[in-house]
Amino acid sequence: MTGLLVVTAVPAEAEAIRAGLTASAAPAPPDGTAPPDVTVLAVGVGPAVAGAATARLLALAEAAGRPYRAVVSAGIAGGFVGRVTVGGTVLAERSVAADLGAESPGGFIPVEGLGMPPELLGGGRTVLADPGLLARLHAALPGATVGTVLTVSTVTGTAASTAALAERHPDAVAEAMEGYGVAVAAAQAGVPFAELRTVSNPIGPRDRSAWRMREAFAALTAAAAALH
Numbered sequence: 001m002t003g004l005l006v007v008t009a010v011p012a013e014a015e016a017i018r019a020g021l022t023a024s025a026a027p028a029p030p031d032g033t034a035p036p037d038v039t040v041l042a043v044g045v046g047p048a049v050a051g052a053a054t055a056r057l058l059a060l061a062e063a064a065g066r067p068y069r070a071v072v073s074a075g076i077a078g079g080f081v082g083r084v085t086v087g088g089t090v091l092a093e094r095s096v097a098a099d100l101g102a103e104s105p106g107g108f109i110p111v112e113g114l115g116m117p118p119e120l121l122g123g124g125r126t127v128l129a130d131p132g133l134l135a136r137l138h139a140a141l142p143g144a145t146v147g148t149v150l151t152v153s154t155v156t157g158t159a160a161s162t163a164a165l166a167e168r169h170p171d172a173v174a175e176a177m178e179g180y181g182v183a184v185a186a187a188q189a190g191v192p193f194a195e196l197r198t199v200s201n202p203i204g205p206r207d208r209s210a211w212r213m214r215e216a217f218a219a220l221t222a223a224a225a226a227l228h
């Protein structure tokens with residue numbers, strides 16, 4: 001069995017995590033035979049590309065007889081104001097495909113409410129984090145906010161959509177664009193899953209000047225020690 005697979009959307013996130021892993025690594029055994037315990041790869045933005053790439057990585061590792069022991073979707077995220085602070089760290093109890101469903105004049109209908117046969121929905125639009133993996137990450141990151149992390153295909157950018165999303169998901173602390181896709185790939189491969197995010201921006205009316213990328217990448221580097 002190989003180690004942990006950490007997938008990010010973009011290379012800058014992967015580099016921030018690798019920097020934290022290097023800074024916190026135990027000394028390597030002198031014979032140089034130990035396999036890497038954590039592999040960090042940037043797989044792309046959005047649930048489809050991240051999910052497909054993760055599924056391929058898991059399948060290739062399994063076919064080679066070296067399956068990963070767990071997968072973590074990691075990177076930056078938007079945070080719900082009042083629920084998490086910009087620069088803060090978030091661990092997902094569940095990753096939820098927030099926009100998987102249908103609009104209607106009466107509001108958003110989640111995919112589970114559309115009358116489709118349950119076997120076509122997989123686990124629905126919610127994937128729970130592996131409890132053991134989540135507990136281990138939380139023990140290493142006691143300051144992290146634990147809650148629902150939404151997966152969206154469109155970054156939320158108006159007051160109205162922010163309010164609607166916050167009302168539909170009172171337990172959601174953050175939104176990002178990959179977690180649910182990675183979670184489905186992990187679930188189908190039978191591999192434990194968790195999602196780790198650091199908050200780069202408040203969710204709300206689009207305002208790039210409010211994004212704090214440097215803070216969020218620094219928080220990712222600091223959080224990476226928990227992944228050993």
Ligand SMILES: O=C(O)c1cccc(C(=O)CC[C@H]2O[C@@H](n3cnc4c(=O)[nH]cnc43)[C@H](O)[C@@H]2O)c1
Pocket residue numbers: 009010045046075076077078079152154155156175176177178200201202203
């Ligand atoms: O909105 C933009 O103009 C923009 C331009 C360049 C890059 C980005 C991103 O990298 C954001 C998407 C990326 O980061 C995660 N993320 C960060 N904040 C949010 C958010 O408020 N809502 C959804 N996703 C967010 C996401 O996982 C992507 O990988 C944006």
